[in-house]
Amino acid sequence: MFFNAKKTNSFDQVQLLRPALPESKVDPAVIKTNWFGKELDAPFFINAMTGGSEKSKEVNQNLGRLAAKHHLALALGSASILAKEADQLESFYVAREANPDGLLFANVNPLTPVEATVKIVNDLKADALQIHLNVAQEAAMPEGDRDFIWLDRMKAIKDAVDVPIIVKEVGNGLDPTSIKTLQKAGFEWFDLGGAGGTNFAQIENSRNASPLHALDYVGLPTALAALLAAPLTDNLIVSGGVREPMDVMKSLALGGKYVGVANHFLHTLLSEGKDSLDEEIAKWKSDLTMLFALYGQKVQPVKVPYYLDLELKSQYDQLKDQIC
Template sequence: MFFNAQKTNSFDQVHLLRPALPESQVNLNAVKTTWFGKELAAPFFINAMTGGSEKSRQINRQLGEIANKQQIALALGSASILTKEEDQLESFYVAREANPDGLLFANVNPLTPAKAADKIVKDLQADALQIHLNVAQEIPMPEGDRDFVWLDRMLEIKEAAGVPVIVKEVGSGLDPVSLQKLQAAGFSWFDIGGAGGTNFAQIENSRNPHPMAYLNDCGLPTALAALLAAPLTKQLIVSGGVRNPLDVFKGLALGGKFVGVANHFLHTLLNEGPDGLDEEIGRWKEELAYLFALYGQSCLPVKQSYYLDLELKNQFDQLKQYAGK
């Protein structure tokens, strides 16, 4: 209802300038990379989805097995539930059991006590920790949080965690003003989580007896959020509505060091099973290598010329002052 793999989004307003003479070869090694000291077969990864139920346990095990086989990073869904329901730990830990040596991220909300966040990281043997920002989801959620004084609590989590911390928006886009505030506080990795994929405000409005439907379009589109963030940080993750390897390539061209994919992979897993998702991720790696060759790229990072549709360019021109440009 809220996801369509073929729907348009801001990636469609970004166009790549293709060299007719790329002087290149298809090479799967071109898309290999490292992150937090671990080797990966591709710069895209399975982003945070789910955890904390029997169904989630099955999904996380399958995702762990696929991430292990395909040698890509995996971010688990929010584990903040473990502060209240410790018996749900297994629904997350199965991913680490299935992928003992792979790159695995834990995920918590900003209100998670620092000691609890540290315990979650240790219990899951996570290599890094995502702290997710989801105000636009919480507001229309009938039982949602109403306290968004987060920064000091996030700093406490960062100090306690003992692993790299990624600040991740959840489908509404990380704006440049907030990114700079987070940078000034000492955070360095950012996942822009832009609008264009799953609309969490819309999901929560669908179950709200008094829906705030006017919030359904409050998000910052992914491509626009990337354009605004790229001048500010080299440690950028682009996510939000990634549908295919071309979107991955565009995310890298816009300044992303890595590209996160959540709902498309979950949709594939639920509809085609683990074998279907495994095959699809394998195809994505191969097709991303094709795109590197098509556009004359021989390695990461991607240095690719592009131009923008007028709508996206106008939006960027209006907002780029907030990115210090």
Template sequence: MSQRSKRKEEHLALTQMFFNAQKTNSFDQVHLLRPALPESRVDAGSIKSSWFGKELAAPFFINAMTGGSEKSRQINQQLGQIAAKRGLALALGSASILTKEADQLESFYVAREADPDGLLIANVNPLTPPADAARIVSDLKADALQIHLNVAQEIPMPEGDRDFVWLDRMQEISEAVSVPVIVKEVGSGLDPVSLRKLQAAGFSWFDIGGAGGTNFAQIENSRSPYPMNYLNDCGLPTALAALLASPLTDRLIVSGGVRNPLDVFKGLALGASYVGVANHFLHTLLNEGAAGLDEEIARWQEELAAIFALYGQSCLPVKQPYYLDFELMNQFDQLKKFTGK
């Protein structure tokens, strides 16, 4: 097994070691005003959506997890099968490994084989050569491409990158591919200053990837002989990142610590068009198998439709009044000047 594949499998193990189903996060500081008279019905059609020209059964999706090793091949095959059955979009983990190890293509492509007509999103890092990014999109028959931002992961990573001059290279990738591009943070939150820079450079879809779920700084520190544990809390909480981003874009994806259908609904209420879920689904898959994850996603779809009815929503987008705990409101008040609004 190559060093890159070994790291992929270490990440899978460490995400589960640090997983805490009872962990609180910034979603708990967002509260929804519930109508006592919602005048609504539970309807599975209320949560249906479309994205990049494909119809979806729900506005939440399976976000980027893995690829590039034998274990991740098995995971991506199962995720593809479940996405096809439940009508969900699926984002694959970083495929940048394919620039060095083309033989790992199958560990990603199994998802497309399992879901030939579904919405599949590829993922690369900003240093991926544009021609390679275009080839990855073509080989995976991807409908969109995530470019991930993970500086807070790379810094403590023993073999991490040290070149973060990315924007021009990201533009070159965007110009080289023929599908929509999503800029995705990886668990540390997309700040409004960077979002505005990305907009000026021509990007329009953003996954804020906030703090509150998988902490890749913590994961890399656990792998390092010289850990920088003081960086474990450098992230921007998911709900705060959403509050700061929503005035700037209507093409917003909220992810980072999504634990249940109510978190999905809160993400939509905070301005998301779609909500990404990664480690919670991965934990279920690894502990309860594909059947367990399939059952959970079916239950999430049913419960999200019920929550729509509970709060008087009959369709997307969600327009739901909310209020914030003082701590989150105070943070937002301090930072909203950076939105330029």
């Protein structure tokens, strides 16, 4: 039976309750939003992907053009390389050239020197800065960092830049304890980066002569991370394994204000080309507009009742005390 089909992603374990009488109409204006003072066509955005090479230059240029056309926010991949290889700036800046007035996020790791980070933000004319947390990925990399004392360095970056900071996990999920620690340190925006999409630790393990395979399975599933984080912050970004507009709808219902999409869009671009990604983004906007109408949503934030499959409910019940 389809009801008992094997679940492949934590979003599949979240079920939205649809009203038979939604009393709504299909209106693209309903999914429009404003973020950091800029108007956007939808609450989903193109999340951090790549930079620092000729191939990534082409990718970022195409993503910048599509972000401009569809009025979506765009987060660039890690620009920490610019602290050592300033000549790679153009591979990132092409996105800003293609989208001069759009919402653009720079991205660095916590060990990027403060002065270099300020320069990156200014050179890219970034509207906000993502600081990514990728401890599991670094641990799996043969040449990865082994110094994970990051909080004070992150605070120094926050104090030095004059744009909002988004703390972003990279495929393993932000847990409630870490969110509360970050809040005490003055951070306000959080991108969950949950497990369910690209597994960077697994990728790095595959090229490690002495892999630590336990890292392949340490991630906090995205839907579970959202359930745990939503009571702690209104500034929540849900990302990690977002495959379709229904996943966006579920992310918003779970408490996300915005939803990041990386792997699906990048795969479409690389395998099918920029025209296909153009059509895909247009369809996502159209489908999400329809879903808002079907679930009776006339304004944001989304308020849709939901229930959880037993596996996800059990996980949440075991961890929910961490919210307090």
